[in-house]
Amino acid sequence: MSENTRTEISSLGEFGLIEHLTKNFETHNASTVLSVGDDAAVIDHFGKQTVITTDLLIEGIHFDLMYTPLKHLGYKSVMVNLSDIYAMNATPTQITVSVAFSNRFSVEALDEFYEGIYVACEKHGVDLIGGDTSSSQKGFIISVTAIGEVAPDKFVKRSTAQKGDLICVSGDVGGAFLGLTLMEREKRIYLENPQIQPDLEGEDYIVGRLLKPEARKDIIEFFAANDIVPTSMMDVSDGVSSEILHLCRQSNLGCNIYEEKLPIHDAARKAAFKFGLDPTVCALSGGEDYELIFTLKQEDYDKITLNEEIAVIGYMTDIEEGCKFQTKGGNTHPITAQGWNAFVK
Amino acid sequence: MSENTRTEISSLGEFGLIEHLTKNFETHNASTVLSVGDDAAVIDHFGKQTVITTDLLIEGIHFDLMYTPLKHLGYKSVMVNLSDIYAMNATPTQITVSVAFSNRFSVEALDEFYEGIYVACEKHGVDLIGGDTSSSQKGFIISVTAIGEVAPDKFVKRSTAQKGDLICVSGDVGGAFLGLTLMEREKRIYLENPQIQPDLEGEDYIVGRLLKPEARKDIIEFFAANDIVPTSMMDVSDGVSSEILHLCRQSNLGCNIYEEKLPIHDAARKAAFKFGLDPTVCALSGGEDYELIFTLKQEDYDKITLNEEIAVIGYMTDIEEGCKFQTKGGNTHPITAQGWNAFVK
Known part of the structure; x- marks a missing residue:
């Protein structure tokens, strides 16, 4: 046809x-x-x-x-x-x-x-x-x-993380948001001047993250193969900081997250700089990555070290300690649902 | 509040x-x-x-x-x-x-x-x-x-009716369509002249059929209590004639349906005459009644005679006989998805 x-x-x-x-x-x-x-x-x-x-x-x-x-x-x-x-x-x-x-x-x-x-x-x-x-x-x-x-009662909820558990993220985050930023920019340019062809050169990665996300079947299979049961889990649709706040609130805990541990793809980092954005902001606040964020008992740490698709980004703390983000520069900020944007004034 | x-x-x-x-x-x-x-x-x-x-x-x-x-x-x-x-x-x-x-x-x-x-x-x-x-x-x-x-494998499909099975309908049909006709008429009058109040006097029944249909939990409970398993079943959402054609096509059979057996509520019949419509057309072609249409083995007939909420409207025949509608006047017409409208020219 x-x-x-x-x-x-x-x-x-x-x-x-x-x-x-x-x-x-x-x-x-x-x-x-x-x-x-x-x-x-x-x-x-x-x-x-x-x-x-x-x-x-x-x-x-x-x-x-x-x-x-x-x-x-x-x-x-x-x-x-x-x-x-x-x-x-x-x-x-x-x-x-x-x-x-x-x-x-x-x-x-x-x-x-x-x-x-x-x-x-x-x-x-x-x-x-x-x-x-x-x-x-x-x-x-x-x-x-x-x-x-x-299997009966083997599902993993958001509310069952424990103090001291490691907080992990699959793949990398922020790419889909940068893909969206790029497409919206190109759309604006096109609408203003339809003769200009979109410039997506070298941006396959972030465009792919936006348009063709991949649900993490491989991570679930890795858990099963390695006898890992996360203590809590959810997917990253609204952004890492928003999801972390859900895990903390529903588990009645606080957390410490480290900027230097956030998994950001090189292509996403480059795109962020090109658009004048902070890659960390994109990683924390950008949504639609459809990665998994989950908590693990510390004794499971050895089981994940060889999986390059899993990054440990922090750990759960007592609720009194709040939800904190440690920057590379050594500063500490409270995490908000809007991520970095909201607390850097 | x-x-x-x-x-x-x-x-x-x-x-x-x-x-x-x-x-x-x-x-x-x-x-x-x-x-x-x-x-x-x-x-x-x-x-x-x-x-x-x-x-x-x-x-x-x-x-x-x-x-x-x-x-x-x-x-x-x-x-x-x-x-x-x-x-x-x-x-x-x-x-x-x-x-x-x-x-x-x-x-x-x-x-x-x-x-x-x-x-x-x-x-x-x-x-x-x-x-x-x-x-x-x-x-x-x-x-x-x-x-x-x-219960495992106790669900009832559309495709399993047998030749000779009785075709039954719960409740009554055509009312929701007449309710819709009324509301559309009142809406038109209101839009042309907003001072005129809607005239729904005495039309509670058909308005209720449109706005507040009731899924037939009672019929399923009646089946269970009386050891009845329909040989095929579906709900009436698009209209009786359309649903009958589904049952016949999926079961590879024909049928005979009798106009005089169609369950039409008095209030629906009166409303039809008021709007200059044929109640039979409304019953066959009007959708959204959310009644059940089902087929039963003939030997189950005794079990349903005392249930006033179930009407036998015809029976299944060989596919060669086609899907036929017998009018009160003794004429026979093929049933079409649009019901009566389409074959009365």
């Missing part, structure tokens, strides 16, 4: 459309008992517990189609939900996807979106088992629910 | 808002292991299978806030999903609710919406276990996912 073909969604009808969009999706999990095509789907986790999370993504609020390819958007819509399942130390098994769209979208556009969903499902071994399609008066609206499984 | 108070949502913040909206919701089900407040919720159906369905409801497409009170909207958003769970012969146990709204909505408005959700949850013994709140550029957007449980 040529790139320029435009098939009107109305030509398929609602049920034709659902069949068209889901026809390449096969189910792989034994837990998927009944999939797309009935009033509801049925799953059987065979003695395991079922983990459920849901996210609503709205054009103009959560994404900008001016610089977000629909295939990437489909992929990311799945990833942000799988990330929440992994953050429970659980394994994702199924998703439902509902979309609403105005008549500016063609069947081909939806195909691209579902291609991204397909790739995400294949990569993470997840079955698409249901959903809903609908029209919207304006814009593209996505609702994904992810379902996973975990 | 007075009716006229307006609290800006921004005054609570995202997490404050979620806490505010969900603070009165307690969990009642043993299957709810972990609820609102973490990356994901955890449920344990203890050897039963888990049933999942999701719906996206969008202002201007699925509802009109001009004549839909927010409390009713919250209630209905839950009901349309529970109806899908019951349609699997399963028991709903949990829901997640995500909402997006523009800044024209106040905390008080959201409170009303969540009050409706609360009443629906209490009535059906369902726990609210998660969700998402977000802003939208325009309008009110609702995504509900309902979760239920069923």
